[in-house]
Amino acid sequence: MVRLEKDLLGEREVPATVYYGIHTMRALENFPLTEYKVSPVLIKAIALIKKTAAEVNFELGYLTKEKGQAIAQAADEILNGQWQDQFVVDALQGGAGTSTNMNVNEVLANRAIELLGGQKGNYSLVHPLNDVNMHQSTNDVYPTALRIAAIWLLKPLSEGCAALQEALQAKEAAFAGVIKVGRTEMQDAVPIMLGQEFSAYAGAIARDRWRLHKVEERLRQAALGGTAIGTGINANKKYIFMVNDRVRQYAGIGLARAENMIDVIQNADVFVEVSGLLKALAVNLGKISHDLRLLSSGPRAGLRELRLPERQAGSSIMPGKVNPIIPEAVNQTAFHIMASDMAITMAAQSGQLELNAFMPLIAHHLLGSLKILTNAVHILDEFCVQGLTADEEHCRNLLENSQVSVTALVPHIGYDLASKVARRASEENITIRAAALALAVLPAEKLDAILDPRAMTRPGIAGTPK
The missing domain is CATH 1.10.40.30 (Fumarase/aspartase (C-terminal domain))
Structure with a gap:
């Protein structure tokens, strides 16, 4: 079963059961790129904006009560995790995120149509553009949603850093009496306490935690109502103030209407700044992981100063071998984040004139980095650092036999x-x-x-x- 939909370019058959429409169908055809889908967190942030816009437009008399409530209810369903299988466009897409915005518009419209008792595709009841997208543009919705989604994901990452910092500080205390060889350039240097080494690790993560906590302030400028390029064309002035205030309430974060919406819409440097701090965290996680692998090397023919928790058998051919898999996984995460940072940097500087066409790439890598780093911090803390032990006798023997x-x-x-x-x-x-x-x-x-x-x-x- 199919339904027939129309757009500027003509007609297309759309599967009758799906909630998306012709614009999403064209995006599926045009962008068979990565098989990565748009971040669910970004979809929820867009849905939150659509809900807010529908309510404000109803209150200002631009939408009927029935339409406004139906769109808001459909958006609430998305915010509660429903209909995720309907967001099908590729994470990388031309058009500055228009395909993602239209995917959300169409799903909301068709679900609202159902709630009003109609059949999907009957856009005379609720229209994806005239109603769901009223007083909006992809160009103000998408970057604002990205800011909201990034702030939402920053909090669990910051909390994860706090937990990792505490775990490292616990080892600092536990290893305070373990004396060992300190090394520079992989050579014996001077004595150091193992606890002192862990104090440095904890200090590095503490800095990352603070930087991530503070950078949220940079993301709090919303551009809703700026529409196409930040001038606010086709947006009611009351709508501009009301929609930004209510989005702040619903998002639960300290958003504020940007004083210069033209700046916020065309420039993506804030995302480069956030990405740079994620890269700094990745650098510290990678360095710590390298050290843990080295200090636990052996166990008979290496440094063997630390014992890592044994998580799984390490070889399909060498019996008894257990590898430092958690630090290795964190190292790979660090490399991935650094590569993503380069992609974000290039995309941000490639924006031209009043809009950055490469926002989907920025969103994909930024939100992905936030999520991946949160997972990496968690496994390093829970699966590795918390279970670390020291071979105190071996540390002392190495020191006594050295010339440090x-x-x-x-x-x-x-x-x-x-x-x-x-x-x-x-x-x-x-x-x-x-x-x-x-x-x-x-x-x-x-x-x-x-x-x-x-x-x-x-x-x-x-x-x-x-």
Whole structure:
């Protein structure tokens, strides 16, 4: 069964059972690109705007009560998770998001028609453009919906960062007494407490958490009523004020009508800013994950200072092998986010004159990055960090067999003589203390005070009064 619909370009048969219409059908034909669908969060944000517009237009006398209520009820159904299978256009599309906007318009119109007792496609009851899209343009709806969706997704990501930060701080406390070799450029450097290493990880995530919390402010400018290019053509002035105020209430976030809607519609730099902070979080997650993989390497022939939770068997050919799969997955997520950031950057700078035609690419990558990062933060926290343990004895043995303590001698005997001590220890495979005694650089008692590894993990000169 089909129904016949018309548009500017002619007629098309549309399956009778679907809620979308001819504009969506043409988009399906025109954009068989990625098989990725538009983010459900973005669809909900658009539906929220359509609900608000319908209510305001009814209150201002532009829609009948029956139409306004039917559109609003259909939008509520979408907000409650219904009809997701009707949003079928590809995430990447020409037209600055028009296909997505029309997909939502048609679904809302046809569902509203049903609610009024009509048959899908009878647009004399509720029209996708004349009624659902009244006082709107894709160009003000889509970027505003993207801002709303991004803010909605920022909150769980920020909360996930808070939980990860707490987990890292818990390990900082748990490992406060574990002394080990600190390394620079993959080489032995000076002693450090394992807890101190984790304090640095926690500090990095704390910065990300704060940055993400603050960047929400940049997204709070709504352009509803700006219509095509931000001038507000075809939008009633009362509608402009009312729709922005009510969207803020329904969205539950601090939106405000942009003072310069032309700016908000044509420029996408705010999304680049948000993406840059997501990239910064990805960088920190990737660095932490690399460290966890390295510090847990082995277990017999590697560093083996940390033990990661065992999540699954690691090899189809090597019995007993368990791989660091959670950090590996987080690393891959980090690479993905960095690539998405580049796509967002290029799309934003490619906007021309009064509109950015590449908003669908920005939306796809930005909202996808927010969701993926939230998942990555969660698994790193729950499946890895919380279950980390330290091999304290092995850490201590590595430290005792290293030459990292030689640095503490420099303030007392100078760099050149300390280098001779290090060379002697290396050539004879003895400790720094033994080499220093052999060269008679300092009395044994003084050496013991200087070479206390724990003293080297605190500010000051080891072996001198505090």
